[in-house]
Amino acid sequence: MKSTIWFAIVLLLAFGLGGSFFYLLQNNSPAPTSVLPEFGSSVPTAGFPLPSPQSWTLLITGDVIPARVVNQKMVAKNDFRWPLTNFFELLQKADLTLINLESPLLTDCPVTNEGMKFCGDARFATSLHDAGVDVANLANNHTLNYGWEGLKETQAELGKVGIATTGFSYSVVHNAPSPPLILRGGTPSLSVREGWGELFNCEGDIYCSSFITKLVNGVSIGFLGYNAVGQQVDRELIKKQIATADPLVDVLVVSVHWGKEYTREPDTDSIAVDDPKNLGKLFIDWGADVVVGNHPHWYQPFDFAQGRDGKDKIIFYALGNFIFDQEWSPETKVGYLAKLQFSGKEIIKDELEIIPIGIKDYGQAFLLEGQEKEEVLHNLKMN
Numbered sequence: 272m273k274s275t276i277w278f279a280i281v282l283l284l285a286f287g288l289g290g291s292f293f294y295l296l297q298n299n300s301p302a303p304t305s306v307l308p309e310f311g312s313s314v315p316t317a318g319f320p321l322p323s324p325q326s327w328t329l330l331i332t333g334d335v336i337p338a339r340v341v342n343q344k345m346v347a348k349n350d351f352r353w354p355l356t357n358f359f360e361l362l363q364k365a366d367l368t369l370i371n372l373e374s375p376l377l378t379d380c381p382v383t384n385e386g387m388k389f390c391g392d393a394r395f396a397t398s399l400h401d402a403g404v405d406v407a408n409l410a411n412n413h414t415l416n417y418g419w420e421g422l423k424e425t426q427a428e429l430g431k432v433g434i435a436t437t438g439f440s441y442s443v444v445h446n447a448p449s450p451p452l453i454l455r456g457g458t459p460s461l462s463v464r465e466g467w468g469e470l471f472n473c474e475g476d477i478y479c480s481s482f483i484t485k486l487v488n489g490v491s492i493g494f495l496g497y498n499a500v501g502q503q504v505d506r507e508l509i510k511k512q513i514a515t516a517d518p519l520v521d522v523l524v525v526s527v528h529w530g531k532e533y534t535r536e537p538d539t540d541s542i543a544v545d546d547p548k549n550l551g552k553l554f555i556d557w558g559a560d561v562v563v564g565n566h567p568h569w570y571q572p573f574d575f576a577q578g579r580d581g582k583d584k585i586i587f588y589a590l591g592n593f594i595f596d597q598e599w600s601p602e603t604k605v606g607y608l609a610k611l612q613f614s615g616k617e618i619i620k621d622e623l624e625i626i627p628i629g630i631k632d633y634g635q636a637f638l639l640e641g642q643e644k645e646e647v648l649h650n651l652k653m654n
Contacts, residue, residue, distance in 0.1 A: 323614075324614045324615025324616070324617070325487075325488035325489055325490060325614075325615060326488070326612065326613065326614055326619075327366040327367070327487045327488050327490060327612075327613050328364075328365045328366045328367070328610055328611065328612055328613070329365065329366070329367045329368075329369065329492070329522075329524070329561070329610070329611045329613065330361075330362060330365035330367070330368045330369070330608060330609070330610045330611075331368075331369050331370075331561075331563050331587065331590065331608065331609050331611070332368070332369070332370045332371070332590060332593040332608050333371065333565055333570065333589065333590035333591045333592050333593040333606040333607070333608075334371055334373050334565050334566070334568065334590075334591075334592050334593060334594075334595060335370045335371060335372050335373065335374075335399075335407075335593050335594045335595075336373045336374045336389060336391075336413070336592070336594060336595040336596075337354060337374055337376070337391030337392070337395045337594055337634075338374040338389035338390055338391050338413075338596075339383060339384055339385065339386070339389065339596050340384045340596035340598075340633040340634060341354055341391070341594060341595065341596050341633065341634035342380060342382060342390070342391045342392055342395075343382050343383065343384050344632070344633065344634055345391075345392060345394075345395065345634075346382050346392060351392060351394045351395045351397065351398045352398045352401065352402075353634075353635060354395075354398075354594045354634050354635055354636060355398060355399075355402045355594070355636065356635065357635070357636060357637045357638060358402060358636060359401065359402050359403070361608075361626070361638075362402045362403035362404065363402065363403035364403075365403065365610060366487045366488070367405045367406065367485055367487060367492060368402075368403050368404050368405050368406070369404075369405070369406045369407075369408065369494070369524065369526070369563065370399070370404050370406075370407050370408070370593070371407075371408045371411060371526060371528070371563070371565045372399075372407040372408065372409060372414070372425075372429075373389070373411045373412075373413045373414065373528075373565075374389040374390055374391045374413055374414070374416070375389070375390050375391070375413075375414060375415075375416060375417045375421040375422060375424065375425045376390070376391050376392070376393045376395055376396050376424070376425045376428045376429070377390045377391075377392070377393055377417060377421060377424055377425070378392075378393045378424070378428075380392050380393070384596075388416045388417075389413045389416050390416060390417055390421070393424070393428045396428040396429050396431070396432050396434065397432055399429070399432070399434060400432035400433060400434055404434055405434065405435065405485060406434065406435045406436070406437060406483065406485065406494050407429055407434055407435070407436050407437075408436075408437055408438045408494070408496035408526035408528075408563075409422065409425065409426070409436050409437070409438040409439045409440070409496065410437070410438025410439050410477075410480060410496035410497050410498040410526065410527075410528060411438070411498050411500065411528040411565070411566065412498060412500040412501050412528060412566070414438075414439055415439065415477075419441050419475055420441075422439055422440075422441045423441035426440065426441055435483045435485070435494070436481070436483070437480060437481055437482065437483050437494040437495055437496040437526065438480055438481065438495075438496025438497065438498070438526065439473075439477060439480075439481075439496075439498070440473050440474055440476075440481035441474060441475070470511065470512060470515055471512065471515075471516075477498060477502065478497075478502070478504065478505040478508055479505075479508060479512070480495040480496050480497055480509075480512060481495075481496075482494070482495055482512070482516055484519070484520055490521045490522065490613070490615060490616060491519075491520040491521050491522070492520060492521065492522045492523075492524060493516050493519060493520035493522070493523045493524065494523075494524050494525075494526070495512060495513065495516060495523070495524075495525045495526070495559075496525070496526040496527070497509060497525070497526070497527045497528070498527075498528045499527060499528060499529040499530075499543060499544075499545040499550065500528050500529065500542060500543045500566055501542050501543075503544055503545055504527075504545055504550070506553070509554075509557070510553075510557050513525065513554060513557040513558045513559055514557055514558055516558070517557075517558030517559075518558075521615065521616035522560045522561070522613065522616050523558060523559050523560050523561075524559070524560065524561045524562075524563065525554050525559040525561070525562050525563070526562075526563045526564075526565070527547075527550065527551075527554070527562065527563070527564050527565075528564075528565055528566045529543055529545055529547045529550060529564055529565075529566055530543050530547045530564065530566055530567050530571075530588065530589065531543055531567060532566065532567050532568055532569075533567060533568060533569055533602065533603075534567060534569060534571070535569055535570075535571060535602075535650070536571060536572070537564070537567075537571055537572075537588040537589070543566070547564055547588050548588075551564065551574070551576075551586035551588070552576060552586070554586075555576045555578055555584045555586065556579065558578075558579065559584065560578065560584050560585075560616070560618070561584065561585055561587075561611065561618070562584075562585070562586040562587065563587050563590075564586070564587055564588045564589050565589050565590060566589065567588075567589040567591075568589075568591065568592050568595070568597060568602075568603050569589065569591055569602045569603065570589060570590055570591030570605065570606045570607050570647065570650075570651075571587075571588040571589040571591075572588060572650075572651055572652070573585060573586060573587045573588065573609070573651070574586045574588075575620060582617055582618070583617070583618050583620045584618070585611070585618060585623075587609060590606050590607055590608065590609065591603075591605060591606025591607060592604070592606050592630060593606055593608070593628065593630075593636055594630070594634060594636055595630065595634065596633040596634050597630075598630075598633050603630075604629055604630045604631075605627070605628070605629055605630075605639070605643070605647060606627075606628050606630075607625050607626055607627045607628060607647055607651070608625075608626040608628060609623065609624070609625055609626070610623070610624040610626065611623060612624075625647070625648060625651055625653050626638070627639040627643070627644045627647035627648065629643065
């Protein structure tokens with residue numbers, strides 16, 4: 272009997288030890304090695320999509336001329352925000368705002384309500400910054416009304432408040448700082464990095480454009496500016512500058528002062544002999560993504576064009592006046608702003624926003640409403 276009992280006890284112990292050993296074996300096995308998904312050079316494994324291109328906006332304006340009566344009123348009111356009062360929120364909402372500043376900004380600007388020698392009070396630079404302006408094109412036929420010294424002071428005043436300038440340049444050191452240049456899709460080659468600077472060193476040169484860049488949501492945007500009023504552009508130089516700047520940024524914006532004044536369609540005359548239609552298309556062919564034209568003081572249409580990459584590009588021939596004292600005709604008191612929506616480096620064509628504006632009291636811009644707004648949109652074939 273005892274032998275039977277002892278046998279049963281031994282049997283139970285054997286099963287118990289065996290089960291414990293099995294349990295320990297199962298629970299002390301090494302954790303399975305994590306296997307990271309393998310990504311190809313450009314196509315991710317299913318379930319790990321590449322991030323969508325970042326969206327961002329560019330707002331562009333017509334001529335900004337804080338001179339003559341505009342300046343007189345700002346000084347009298349001691350209010351240098353007055354011309355832009357109605358646009359602070361709108362301009363600030365854009366990721367980047369580009370203007371054509373067609374007047375030097377001087378600390379000793381003479382206060383006058385007449386003449387064709389333009390200047391505005393230097394304190395207007397702070398108002399531009401507070402309104403959300405990021406870049407000012409200085410290539411036009413009035414920027415040098417007070418010579419290169421006037422341009423030097425203008426660049427200095429804008430630089431103090433962080434507004435970058437392109438186009439005419441007294442000295443590249445007065446431009447606001449730009450982020451490092453990065454080639455589309457990779458690191459720039461040494462030859463490109465070493466060679467670009469001299470080409471854009473345009474001190475005292477009315478045919479050459481300084482080149483600045485901005486970075487928004489990981490997208491690099493470059494700016495160039497040229498004047499075609501009172502002179503013919505140097506096409507070979509511009510072609511070389513655009514071709515050099517194009518691969519350094521994701522989006523290249525070219526401002527240009529061109530065309531016959533006071534016409535609804537782009538045209539030429541004796542002081543503006545370069546045809547805007549022809550020149551705009553060339554800029555796109557050479558590598559520009561956005562061409563922003565001004566000078567006519569009447570708003571004009573815009574054209575979409577296909578770039579070398581097969582993507583949509585856009586040419587604005589003129590946006591009319593934004594800030595100016597030309598109260599003498601209905602056409603010079605109406606213009607528009609354009610807000611472009613981008614997905615990464617591509618324009619979203621269907622999301623272009625045209626914002627009709629008017630000017631009252633010899634220099635204060637305001638948003639058009641009702642029939643006046645609809646007339647601008649109709650003329651631009653936006654409704």
